[in-house]
Amino acid sequence: MSEITEQLPEIFNVAAYFLERNLAEEYSKRTAFYYQGKAYTYTELNSYVRRAAQFFSNLNLEQENRVAILLPDMPEFIFAFWGAIWLGVVPVPINTSCTVDDIRYILKDSRAKVLLTTKEWQEKLxxxxxxxxxxxxxxxxERSFISLITEQDKLQSCAETSKDEAAFWLYTSGSTGKPKGVVHAHQSMVVCAEQYGKTILGLHKDDIAYSVAKMPFAYGLGNTLYMPxxxxxxxxxSDANSIFDIISDLQSYRPTVLFGIPSVYAGILNVHEISPLDVSSLRLCVSAAEQLPKSIWQKWSATYNREICEGIGTTExxxxxxxNRIGECKPGCSGRSVAGYDVQIVDENGSLCPPGKIGNLQVSGESLxxxxxxxxxxxxxxxYGSTMRTGDKYLxxxxxxxxxxxRKDELFKVNGQWISPLEIEDVLHQHPQIFEVAVVPESDNGEQLTxxxxxxTLKLGQTPESEIEQSIRKFAKQNLPHFKAPKTIHFVEELPRTSTGKIHRQLLKKSLSLSGQASIN
Incomplete structure (x- = not known):
């Protein structure tokens, strides 16, 4: 079977590919997306996108120029993103959860000629x-982006771009160092839509997708923008800002596919008694971004009679x-390789690891x-070649x-044995009073013992008292080898997270190394 990219023409514009395939009579009047209760059809989407492209052209933007998009998930984001690509201009979405310093850095690093944002963000920057x-x-x-593009009475023809040239950038949310600009070609979105969206998830025209992850995040871009x-x-x-907002959205829009992250599944379960979720519309629940604890998977299945189809990917x-596949899920694992990707675990010398041995994850695929x-x-x-070393440790x-x-920098040794923090966290998540947990190493500066x-963080209604700490310590000793049981426990109101919602372990480590004790409340 030939590769997906081999089937695409050399002259290929991915915006035209996704937009024009939905302008046939069967699809043109169908809803492309919902926002604040309003439905936008594929015909309306096409019109806004082409007018956005014409507007960008009138600003004298040329092919390969960059347009930065600093917005929450909203229609203007979509119009600008596709409009830029339609013109051959390169959109650079920026996560609104980034720090001001990181946003300033991205604007300078990307050399964006235009920034689309809100008045509030303009003032901050x-x-x-x-x-x-x-x-x-x-x-x-007064002169909003929508009003400016609706004034355009000429529809711009799409640029004759190559499937191999840069279509858009996404910046990584790396927990160390400055964000890195990841450059993706026009073909990348097609590969992901075909190999994962259609083949693994079985997305179809009657689906309604709801993503907790936002569009500047690679996971959210696929969930919301191009896979549907x-x-x-x-x-x-969605502009949801809390678990209760997310539950309200799910009740209002009745999506068929929920693209979640572990903390959201845990949060929904945490408020189940006061705000139970009606899952009757959901045919599929997906989780990515970071590892989903086995206990959360099991509790979700027991509470809502729905499996969570967990997976893992990277911005790259x-x-x-x-x-995982529905009906074939193994709780606590990332599943099996998606067709079209060669996923291997190798040792430090690059040799394949046998089953059961921890090694380095490397992946090959057309969406690299x-x-x-x-x-x-x-x-x-x-x-190297079409293969990437991800920096993740797997078996x-x-x-x-x-x-x-x-991650390769997250494993640590205690008593001469390698420890994965995820293994300990998965056990502690089973304690009835724990909501979330993050495990990191601490070295005794005097004796260099780790x-x-x-x-x-505790569940709703729980307060960090000595009785609860003793209960957790006892639970850990009963369910973990002695050297893996936490020697120190810090109760915090919330765990620090990166701009994409992952637990920020490096910040926790830094807190310990700087102060010798927790100070992140």
Whole structure:
């Protein structure tokens, strides 16, 4: 069977590919997405996108120029993203959860000529120190982006781009160092939609997708933007800011597919008694971004009679390359390789690891990035040929399922034995009073002994008292080898997270190394 990219023409514009396939009579009047109770059809989407492209052309933007998009999930994001690609301009979505310093860095690093954002963000960023930026467009105000593009009475023809050239960038949310610009080609979204969206999830035209992850995040971009469009389905653009908002959205829009993250599944379960979720519309629940604890999977299944189809991917591959399948899920693991991806576990010498042995995850596939912008050495360290070293530690069992052991810099030794923090966290999650937990190592500066430290948030109605701490310690000793049981427990109101919602372990480690004790409340 030939590769997907071999079936695409050399002259290929991915915006035209996804938009024009839905303009046939059968699909043109179907809903493309919902936002704040309003439905936008595929015909309306096509019109807005082409007018956005014409507007960008009138700003004298040329092919390969960059347009930064700093917005929450909203219609203007979609119109600008596809409109830029339609014109051959490169959109650069920026996560609104990033720090101001990181946003300033991304604007400067990407050399964006135009920034589309809100008035509130413009004020936070003023002055914007970038010699390349010459226009700031706002979605709110007297001259809003929507009003500007609806004035366009000429529809721009799509640019004759190559399937191999840069279509868009996404910045990583790395917990150390500055964000890296990941450059993706026009073909990448097609590969992910075909190999994961259609083949693994079985997305179809009657689906309604709801994603907790936002569109500047690679996982959210696929969930909301291009995977539903690949089959003529609909997506929900949400501005939810809490678990209760998410539950309200799910009750209102009645999606068929929920793209969640572990903390959201845990949060919904945590408020089940006061705000139970009606899951009758959901045919599929998906989780990614970080490892889903086995106990959360099991409790979700017992409470809602729904499996969670867990998978894992990276920004560099755009979406998921390891996934469970409904009816074949193994709780606590990342699943098996998605068709089209060669996923292997190798040792430090590059030799294949046998089943049951922890090694380094490396992946090959057609959706692999072109590289990191202006990071040649880091690109070469990560990629060789069509294969990437992900930096994740994994093991594969005898059935071909992959089990995440942690990032290469997260594993640590206690009593001379390697420890995966995820193994300890999975056990502690089973304690009835624990909501979330993160495990990190702490070294005794005097004797250089490494100890296990657990940061814990409690469920609703629980307060961090000595009785609860003793209960947790007893539970850990009963269910873990003695050297894996936490020697120190810190109760915190919430765990620090990266801009994409992952637990920020490096920040926890830094807190310990700087102060010798927890100080993140």
């Amino acid at each position: 003023t002055p914007i120190q970038s010699q390349f930026l010459h226009d700031v467009l706002l979605v709110n105000g 469009m690949a089959v003529g389905a609909a997506a929900v653009l 591959f755009l979406h998921i390359f390891l996934s 990035m072109l590289g990191y912008w202006n990071r040649l050495q880091q690109t070469r360290q990560a990629i 594969r069992d005898a059935d071909g399922y992959f089990w995440f052991m942690g 100890q296990v430290v657990a940061y814990i």
